[in-house]
Amino acid sequence: xxxxxxxxxxxxxxxxxxxxxxxQDLIQENKLxxxxxxxxxxxxxxxxxGVNVTIDDLTISVDRDEIEEVFNQYVKGKLKPNE
Numbered sequence: 001x002x003x004x005x006x007x008x009x010x011x012x013x014x015x016x017x018x019x020x021x022x023x024q025d026l027i028q029e030n031k032l033x034x035x036x037x038x039x040x041x042x043x044x045x046x047x048x049x050g051v052n053v054t055i056d057d058l059t060i061s062v063d064r065d066e067i068e069e070v071f072n073q074y075v076k077g078k079l080k081p082n083e
Contacts, residue, residue: 001036001055006042
């Protein structure tokens with residue numbers, strides 16, 4: 001699975017750094033380092049919304065307080081942690 005977080009100027013101002021850091025923490029906590037590739041990407045073309053995140057082929061906009069919910073719904077629900 002590939003998670004791309006927009007790090008363009010608009011998303012940066014909306015908190016993309018915090019989104020990246022929270023995704024990193026959640027990936028580690030759930031032992032999914034071998035299953036997920038987390039990358040930064042410049043403008044995804046939806047600058048008027050929150051921080052743009054693409055999870056495989058799904059693009060969504062998230063606020064800082066929604067990251068864990070998004071992770072649980074769109075990432076953790078599709079993958080099983082390595083035991």
